[in-house]
Amino acid sequence: MAATLFIGRGLHPAGCNPAPPLRQGRPVARVKRRAEVTLALVALVWASIAGGCSEPDFEETWEVKRLRLLAVQVEPPEVGPGESVTLRALVVQPGSGVPQLRWQLCLAVDRSLPDAPCVGVPLDGGDAVDVLWEGEGAEIAFTSPLSGAEVEVLCEALRTFRAESCALGLPLVWRLEAAGAADQRLVATRELLLLTEAAAARDDRNRNPTLGPLLIGDQPITEADGSVTIVWDGASDIELAFETDTSASQVYDDPRSPGERRREELRASWFVEEGELERSVTYFAEGIAALDELTSNLWSTTSRRPLPTDQELRLWVVLRDSRNGVAWREARIRLTVPR
Secondary structure, eight states, X not given: OOOOOOOSTTOOTTTXXXXXXXXXTOOHHHHHHTHHHHHHHHHHHHHHHHGGGOOOOOOOTTBOOSOEEEEEEEESSEEOTTOEEEEEEEEEOSSSOOOEEEEEEESOBOTTSTTOOBOOEEOTTSOEEOEEEEEXXXXXXXXXXXXHHHHHHHHHHHHHHHOOOOSSEEEEEEEEEEEOXXXXXXXXXXXXXXXXXXXXXXXXXXXXXXXXXXXXXXXXXXXXTOEEEEEOOSSSOEEEEEOOOGGGSOEEEOTTSTTOEEEOOEEEEEXXXXXXXXXXXXXXXXXXXXXXXXXXXXXXXXXXXOOOSSSEEEEEEEEEETTSOEEEEEEEEEEEOOO
């Protein structure tokens, strides 16, 4: 087998990284048999990136250049028998258009198919049930129609269907379809936990993390619409941050390890329309990554991704905990350079 050449994240413009080494442990004879093909491929690839030692212009995870689902929030994240929740989706696209959203609550979905359709689950030997509820809009309200006993019955049926444990309740799936400009379309799924009566009575039920104001440079964004104007020199990195504290990370009893207390990990995902971010994701984990590592980032202008001035630029920060809690903030930033 020919040695594998890694292209993409292994190649960075800073310092023009040397060619990656061949993988170890390949039979010499087999490598030799394909040596000419392999060397030709290596020469072609490195010739294509040698000019300026630049990366291929792939879309980064933090770039918003098309219709994208950045987050779905369920408030509260878990729903007990007869309780109500509000669902919101952060679906964005370049420009000012508003995507159209359609929701389905499914017992299960088939993620092997491109549209991840709801699939039927037989209940008590009767007809298969697939869609439990449907709705439309960027924000919708949903009330669980199930009693605690019905949750137990469905949980047992689902366990036999997909061999999953119901440690706290019934794991259902929200299926979301979004339609945007230029016939763009996406489908995404998110788990919703319907709690049993016992789990609903716990005092450490999950809640969404708290995400305070965003700061651009050292300027907090206080306007209700997230707008701010920043005077910028046109070249320096712009410091980004958000306010939160360790109370955003709950301590809870792990239902899969009785008697064991855990603290939630937190992950922030950062997104922009223009410029470059130092990091697409930042973290907090007790004893591993400090809180200030979670809450800060850098926004830069580069020749490949310049930051335009005197126009509105959008930035989003999505904060997630390790139990499916979600919160987000959006900023609308105008950069001005003194003349």
